[in-house]
Amino acid sequence: MAHILVPTDFSKNAYNALFYATRLYPNEECIITLVHSFENLFSTNTSRIDIGRNEQLYDELERAAFDKLDTLKHEITLDSEGISLVIDMVTSAQPLYKIVNKLIINTNIDVVVMGTKGSSGIREVFLGSQTVKLIKKIKPVPVPVFVVPQSATFQAPTKVAYATDLKIDYAQYPLEIIKEVIRTHKSKLYITHIYNQMSPGQTVETNYRKLKHKLEDVSYTTHWLSSITKMEDALGLFINEHDINLLVLMYHKSGLLKKLFNKSFVDKLSFHSEIPLLILPESF
Structure with missing residues (x-):
């Protein structure tokens, strides 16, 4: 059973990567772990004084992220009729690479599938985007990464x-x-x-x-x-x-x-x- 990790920011290119991931192993049941980091939203709105407010904000952002992940789970399930999938959801305010590293170590991830934004995204991939940063920081067990352009039809x-x-x-x-x-x-x-x-x-x-x-x-x-x-x-x-x-x-x-x-x-x-x-x- 293949275990695929798919980071998402709920954009169209992220969904395209998720769709691609569901077709990578069509002849076997797959586990897909959807991962979302709300690090930027949390760090931007965090108060250095009101700790209680920070905890409330974290809970609100976490609930909102899980709601979006749940919607995404139902959408890809409908788009993957006949494909055997088990879909897990993970969200956190930690940086994406830290979430990914923990999951790789603890859950035996086989591959990561990420989206990118067409030709400009391709340039970012090679010149230091989040994708390359993630590849560099996947430790201590490096895994292969599929990069799927937004314009790619499966x-x-x-x-x-x-x-x-x-x-x-x-x-x-x-x-x-x-x-x-x-x-x-x-x-x-x-x-x-x-x-x-x-x-x-x-x-x-x-x-x-x-x-x-x-x-x-x-x-x-x-x-x-x-x-x-x-x-x-x-x-x-x-x-x-x-x-x-x-x-x-x-x-x-x-x-x-x-x-x-x-x-x-x-x-x-x-x-x-x-x-x-x-x-x-x-x-x-």
């Missing part, structure tokens, strides 16, 4: 591209979430390595062998994309040519993603703002 992730710089020692990294997606949706997996040298290099070839070993029980094709100047052009062209509907990236501080996470790449990716992302944390 498509089963049947064509999955994993863009990698192959600078990671894959012997240390489990890739079960990718394999689960492939098996569940009978997806095609495209391993894409973009390099700007005449040849990939020994380290890349060694890590590629380790990656192949990790993926030996699923089918995939490998694509070596040479791009001397603009890596984002090569990846964008690949996404178009193969009708990719899920892009997998590993979040880490150096290598391919550091080069890709710039304005040029983000502007290019904005044209693909309907494509959900699966981000594997750096220490995953």
